[in-house]
Amino acid sequence: MDTVAAEPFTISDIERAAGRIAGHAVLTPLLGSLALDRIAGRRLLLKAEPLQRTGSFKFRGAFNRIAMIPEAERARGVIAFSSGNHAQGVAAAAALHGIPATIVMPSDAPAIKRRSTEAWGATVVPYDRATGDREALTATIAAETGATIVRPYDDHGVMAGQGTIGLEIADQCAALGVRPDAVIVCCGGGGLIAGTSTALADRLPGVPVYAAEPAGFDDTRRSLESGHREENDPGARTICDGLMAPRPGALTFAVNRRRLSGGFAVDDDRVRAAMAVAFEHLKLVLEPSGAVALAAALDPTTLPQAGTLVCVATGGNVDAELYRSALDA
Amino acid sequence: MDTVAAEPFTISDIERAAGRIAGHAVLTPLLGSLALDRIAGRRLLLKAEPLQRTGSFKFRGAFNRIAMIPEAERARGVIAFSSGNHAQGVAAAAALHGIPATIVMPSDAPAIKRRSTEAWGATVVPYDRATGDREALTATIAAETGATIVRPYDDHGVMAGQGTIGLEIADQCAALGVRPDAVIVCCGGGGLIAGTSTALADRLPGVPVYAAEPAGFDDTRRSLESGHREENDPGARTICDGLMAPRPGALTFAVNRRRLSGGFAVDDDRVRAAMAVAFEHLKLVLEPSGAVALAAALDPTTLPQAGTLVCVATGGNVDAELYRSALDA
Numbered sequence: 342m343d344t345v346a347a348e349p350f351t352i353s354d355i356e357r358a359a360g361r362i363a364g365h366a367v368l369t370p371l372l373g374s375l376a377l378d379r380i381a382g383r384r385l386l387l388k389a390e391p392l393q394r395t396g397s398f399k400f401r402g403a404f405n406r407i408a409m410i411p412e413a414e415r416a417r418g419v420i421a422f423s424s425g426n427h428a429q430g431v432a433a434a435a436a437l438h439g440i441p442a443t444i445v446m447p448s449d450a451p452a453i454k455r456r457s458t459e460a461w462g463a464t465v466v467p468y469d470r471a472t473g474d475r476e477a478l479t480a481t482i483a484a485e486t487g488a489t490i491v492r493p494y495d496d497h498g499v500m501a502g503q504g505t506i507g508l509e510i511a512d513q514c515a516a517l518g519v520r521p522d523a524v525i526v527c528c529g530g531g532g533l534i535a536g537t538s539t540a541l542a543d544r545l546p547g548v549p550v551y552a553a554e555p556a557g558f559d560d561t562r563r564s565l566e567s568g569h570r571e572e573n574d575p576g577a578r579t580i581c582d583g584l585m586a587p588r589p590g591a592l593t594f595a596v597n598r599r600r601l602s603g604g605f606a607v608d609d610d611r612v613r614a615a616m617a618v619a620f621e622h623l624k625l626v627l628e629p630s631g632a633v634a635l636a637a638a639l640d641p642t643t644l645p646q647a648g649t650l651v652c653v654a655t656g657g658n659v660d661a662e663l664y665r666s667a668l669d670a
Numbered sequence: 671m672d673t674v675a676a677e678p679f680t681i682s683d684i685e686r687a688a689g690r691i692a693g694h695a696v697l698t699p700l701l702g703s704l705a706l707d708r709i710a711g712r713r714l715l716l717k718a719e720p721l722q723r724t725g726s727f728k729f730r731g732a733f734n735r736i737a738m739i740p741e742a743e744r745a746r747g748v749i750a751f752s753s754g755n756h757a758q759g760v761a762a763a764a765a766l767h768g769i770p771a772t773i774v775m776p777s778d779a780p781a782i783k784r785r786s787t788e789a790w791g792a793t794v795v796p797y798d799r800a801t802g803d804r805e806a807l808t809a810t811i812a813a814e815t816g817a818t819i820v821r822p823y824d825d826h827g828v829m830a831g832q833g834t835i836g837l838e839i840a841d842q843c844a845a846l847g848v849r850p851d852a853v854i855v856c857c858g859g860g861g862l863i864a865g866t867s868t869a870l871a872d873r874l875p876g877v878p879v880y881a882a883e884p885a886g887f888d889d890t891r892r893s894l895e896s897g898h899r900e901e902n903d904p905g906a907r908t909i910c911d912g913l914m915a916p917r918p919g920a921l922t923f924a925v926n927r928r929r930l931s932g933g934f935a936v937d938d939d940r941v942r943a944a945m946a947v948a949f950e951h952l953k954l955v956l957e958p959s960g961a962v963a964l965a966a967a968l969d970p971t972t973l974p975q976a977g978t979l980v981c982v983a984t985g986g987n988v989d990a991e992l993y994r995s996a997l998d999a
Binding site: 367369370372374375376379391392394396433453457460461617620621623624625626627657658664665668669 | 696699701703704705708718720721723725762782786789790946949950952953954955986987990993994997998
């Protein structure tokens with residue numbers, strides 16, 4: 342379901358998105374801790390999107406995209422497919438716009454994510470991750486109902502909403518009097534990092550932006566190296582359930598190939614350790630997918646010359662059982 | 671070690687404290703969640719002091735008090751006794767002022783609190799909670815070294831620093847266009863609630879302020895009813911290790927008897943449940959002592975007519991083992 346962009350993606354898209362989400366999305370804090378800096382051996386600042394509405398950055402993109410639907414089409418609602426956080430973001434953004442939402446969700450998604458999506462009044466349609474075709478199912482329902490499809494990443498409206506994080510990082514660094522040596526962003530399909538890197542190229546030109554991905558799902562890292570979109574091994578597994586996209590998006594990679602300086606692959610043990618560090622030193626709950634950038638930044642072999650790093654922590658929607666196991670590691 | 675106040679405690683003390691801590695303390699967010707509101711059956715807003723420096727509100731009072739030490743006396747350092755969060759607050763504030771700190775700490779304090787205090791360069795002197803006299807030990811060391819004693823609550827400088835939370839709550843409610851029906855504050859010795867209630871009486875006059883205390887340690891609630899300072903049963907136990915003061919402070923109760931509208935006692939099971947709610951719906955780590963106000967607000971029998979409550983969540987310094995058990999409840 343590749344999408345063709347009619348227009349280039351620019352900072353103006355992100356600035357307009359910032360205007361649309363203002364007063365609806367949380368301006369999340371940029372957290373730091375001297376104790377954390379001692380552990381890391383450098384200054385780390387963490388953009389705390391677990392404190393965003395619905396517990397992840399996905400609300401930003403969903404709200405912006407839905408706000409762009411023409412008035413005449415809104416009553417037919419929206420439909421999305423998602424392993425969870427995008428689902429909650431779409432469900433909440435639709436509810437706040439007063440329109441119905443249908444979410445096609447893998448039947449093995451974390452219970453907390455399904456529960457939270459339904460709590461926003463959305464209709465959840467489960468599918469089997471191994472045998473089902475979520476894109477075909479979504480397209481069929483959309484054709485029947487006339488609902489607008491809100492893609493998880495490969496859409497300029499979604500990318501622009503996520504990119505508002507880059508505008509906020511630049512403002513918050515300026516308020517602290519800090520110029521980061523690099524920014525590391527958790528990366529699945531690449532929408533967040535496409536938006537964030539575009540915003541940062543405008544607001545903090547020259548600051549490199551890197552993707553952090555789970556080991557086995559480092560398609561963006563490998564695609565940046567090869568110059569074209571690489572696939573992940575279908576047999577790969579990770580606890581980072583939100584970052585299991587099979588390949589970079591077409592629209593996102595068109596941006597990311599120009600904007601990004603590289604990527605890092607992080608194994609699940611480092612992800613669990615980063616969750617425990619955020620618990621002890623930031624008092625912030627991170628889900629595995631949300632901890633990948635922090636895990637990369639905590640690795641001393643990552644950008645060893647960088648004295649100050651900003652990481653985007655993308656979400657905190659994690660089942661209690663998995664969280665308990667991360668604290669036990 | 672009762673203290674006699676030479677001057678009345680006023681809003682001016684708090685406004686001056688706000689000027690001193692600006693740029694040093696975190697302006698913590700006032701968090702909310704529609705999912706949380708549905709569970710509570712009313713709107714809850716949570717002042718997130720776990721995101722404060724050192725993981726609790728104690729940094730505010732310690733920083734303000736140390737900033738008030740005359741220049742000529744600073745080199746002799748500071749000394750404090752504390753079960754943990756005040757220790758970290760004093761250690762960090764002293765380090766940021768470039769002066770030495772000695773902390774008299776119970777030998778059974780949570781490991782995370784001792785570790786974090788020492789990480790700030792403070793000298794920890796352990797004492798046995800059952801047999802030792804921490805006040806005499808502190809006074810002896812202070813007499814020998816000339817260090818200034820930074821009391822955990824019964825000091826106008828400390829109360830004023832904690833009271834900056836009340837100023838911020840009023841500003842943040844105004845930004846949201848919300849007038850709370852009541853504010854609930856976790857209460858041990860009463861310093862935080864004395865400062866916060868004084869600030870709110872000035873900025874949001876007529877909004878009642880209530881103390882939340884652990885069951886068995888509801889000395890402030892009982893003292894407000896009887897009109898004089900009541901003692902707790904020395905045999906009482908709670909998981910809220912930061913709220914085990916034996917009785918209200920002299921200076922704090924002189925303020926609180928005029929300012930507070932009452933108090934609520936919360937048992938440990940409700941505290942654990944509130945910690946789990948903050949995990950799931952706010953992605954915020956709360957320690958037991960920091961969850962008491964939220965626990966009270968989640969109880970439908972607490973102020974049943976109140977449609978909007980602000981709770982102060984005071985800290986997030988909790989050992990992983992205890993936290994895991996709260997999520998398992």
